[in-house]
Amino acid sequence: MESLKGKKVLLVGATGGIGSRLAKLLQGSGAMVYITGRNADKLSIAGEQAGIPANRQFQLDITHESDVYAIVATVQQDGPVDILINAAGIGIIKTMDTLTTEDFQRTLQVNLMGSFWLTKAILPSMKETKKGLIIHIPGVLGKVPMAGAAAYSASKYGLVGMMQSIREELKRTEIRITHLFLGGVDSAFWDTIDLRVQRDKMIVAEEAAKAIWFLCQQPASGVVSEMVLQPFNHQAI
Structure with missing residues (x-):
């Protein structure tokens, strides 16, 4: 396995349940970690808990194209990023009769x-x-759709197709692309989703973070093109 010591890592979406735990793991492995998040207060807390200095924390909404390019350029002023982890995203789970155009567009935008x-920036x-x-997290709904996930699956299927292309x-390069297809994770993702789910049977956020941390250390001689991690009680793939 490759060591993370001295590697420059850009973690986008570090304020969520998975991202905040992953930031700690990366920092603890000796990586030079830069983190982003939409909420400045949550970002500061995540940075403090992980031991990441303020000058490596950037408030970012990835739906703002110019901000994405500006922050990536700032992070790379003293050298290129070795690992990009995109843990940002939103989930709008609604049936077609309640799904609005705004819902659909917002999901695709994020x-x-x-x-x-x-x-494109990295x-x-x-x-x-x-x-x-480059590590993206399409989730299992980027492989197997479910009822009510038209917008979410459209965005994640699009992500997978884009990155495969x-x-x-x-x-002809050694640039590796990895997809993590996560099943249900017990995180704040479900706080605003009106579904009856058994969160006590979901993947623990800490374990999901460890899976991404593991993927960051894949051997230089190969690539983990994709990993599937899902709850025992709901194996869709």
């Missing part, structure tokens, strides 16, 4: 367009060095 801008420097690792463009 989960797909935001991922597009992050990837790739030039990775192409220059011909190496790097980009992977084909990068075949």
